[in-house]
Amino acid sequence: MDKERPSSNARGYTATWQRRRREYLRENPLCRHCQNKGKLIPADLIDHIIPHKGDMNLFWDETNWQPLCTECHNRKTMNESIAKRTIINEVK
Ligand SMILES: [Zn+2]
Numbered sequence: 001m002d003k004e005r006p007s008s009n010a011r012g013y014t015a016t017w018q019r020r021r022r023e024y025l026r027e028n029p030l031c032r033h034c035q036n037k038g039k040l041i042p043a044d045l046i047d048h049i050i051p052h053k054g055d056m057n058l059f060w061d062e063t064n065w066q067p068l069c070t071e072c073h074n075r076k077t078m079n080e081s082i083a084k085r086t087i088i089n090e091v092k
Contacts (some may be wrong), residue, residue: 021046024065031069033076043067047076 025043035042047068052058068076
């Protein structure tokens with residue numbers, strides 16, 4: 001179920017993270033984005049509201065966490081990369 005790969009450990013996703021993640025999702029079991037839309041969907045993962053980009057302070061800052069389902073997380077990640085592209089295009 002909860003297999004850890006060395007590659008994810010290298011990015012800060014350690015055993016400690018797995019444990020905190022489980023606790024957090026037990027305390028916050030519903031996807032926040034879906035909940036905002038009035039839907040009760042179980043959260044699959046913790047999303048960093050501000051992308052941590054390897055910053056360990058942001059990574060472990062629980063005020064920067066939100067529970068999301070996979071679908072909402074993928075949508076958010078996609079929007080972020082679109083936003084980045086837009087900025088790059090504006091610079092050009
Ligand atoms: Zn959701």
